[in-house]
Amino acid sequence: MSAPDQLLVVIDPVARRFDGESVRIAKDVLCAGSAAKICLPDGPKEFSRALARRGSRRPVVIGDDRTLLRAVGLLHQARELADEALSLVPVGAGGSLETARSLGVPTGAVAAARAVLDGAAHRLDLLADDSDGVVLADLRIPAGAATAAADGSAEQAGSVWRACRSLIRTLVRPVPQGPPGARHRLRVEADGLLLSDLDDPVEDVRVRAADGAAEVTVSRGSGSGTVRTTAKVVTVSGADFRYRADALVAGPVRNRTWTLRPGAWSLTLPGPRTAGE
Template sequence: MATFATSDQLLVIIDPAARQTDGESVRIAKDVLSAGAAAKVCLPEGPEEFARALGRRGSRRPVVIGDGRALARTVALLHRRRELAGCALSVVPVGDGALAESLGVPRGTVAAARAVLDGAERRLDLLVDDSDGVVLGALGIPPAPVRAGAAPPVHVLLGRPWYRSLVRPLASRPLRLPAVPAPGPTRLRVEVDGETLVDLDQPVETVSVTPGCRGVAQVEVRPLSVGAAATPLLTSGRTVTVTGADFRYRADTAVSGPVRRRTWRVEEGAWGLVLPRRAPAGEAAAVADA
């Protein structure tokens, strides 16, 4: 686990949505980072400028101030450029922080910014699909339904918060979303490391896949239940292939599809995220005994 000195130079990229969502949190994060390290601040106006700023980082450590979509976009950009392995990424969540929190980033602007300055790089597994898409935290089939008049709710799969809205508009009315009906059962073939876990003759309610550790993904399939709840099918593996008729899926915060077949593979330790340093065993024991 690599550690960093506060003398390191930072490239702080502030996502446009973060500036519109919570300008005060953005200001606090920028002030903490600038006070603790030499920081160059970029204010891109859109995805293209965001990508250019990231590509011109040089030797500076990139720090993204933004929500889960900004984090996922950054990882995807670095992955497509084959620069992910050599880049230690930091994030200060502003807006929807559920994805970053599920990966170990502290809750709260100041705590997250301090982790950027004082933390250490931790290598994390990544799900990569056959279209070069990436999944950091959770993959869900079908996507969770959205209720009318509210932001999407928390959906926990295998102990991970999948999506939670923390958006706080500064000068606009609360976001009103159209009603999206809950998807019905679907027929999918799910194969893990070449072995069929469930086939097309068994309707399923949900399939979830999360990167685990040491190159293995956790897979959960919930068969359609009639009366008593069906027992979830749990397994793990390095590759997951799903086949079915025009299914959609949620990868972190984005919905993709429809597709008829998609394969995800685990890339072990594919990316580095700067997180709070773990206390040494002796120090942790001393704190517990205090």
């Protein structure tokens, strides 16, 4: 078989518990169409070890948005993200697959597995932060301390696997909101341009990587208007704040810079390669 037919299929343990039938179907389709090696990690260390030892096999992960984000993060930290395309078969609760949907990955087990085998690698943008973290689709910094209840920082990643994730994504929900009208004081800069300073409280900051630029939205609330712009580098600083990077909540931090990386990674999607890829 040719190199593209050599797959390493890493199956998230939560996906196995949540929907074993979909996992079985996806595995059967992948094994029927390729020389697939199946890996069943029990935790983050085994997940990392499996990816690191993939050799020439093309990595495929079965799981939800957190699984995809973990795989991309590990490859980014190893400086191997640009080397090959990553594939995803989404399995998880509906709210835990929002990033997968936004990226164009089919959410049905058969359709997603067929896309792994027959689809094309599409280069996508991401945001890389100054702590070696990544954002694949959406970054949000809402006001209010309620985000503390869903802390998904790297330091707690192990407990997320061992305990919280056993609840089958009951913690995966929309970004927690603070009290109505809650604001925080943040300094927001986009390519050096000051969008908001500490004396101008904001309700929400959103950043999205799209079409070679980071779309930045700063919501002030109470009739103060909304500021929108595009940039390559976004820096947020101020009192301790938490932020949501796709499916994970991180922090608290006092300063973080996100840099747009155009075409930094490849994801296998249905259909032919788009123009310019």
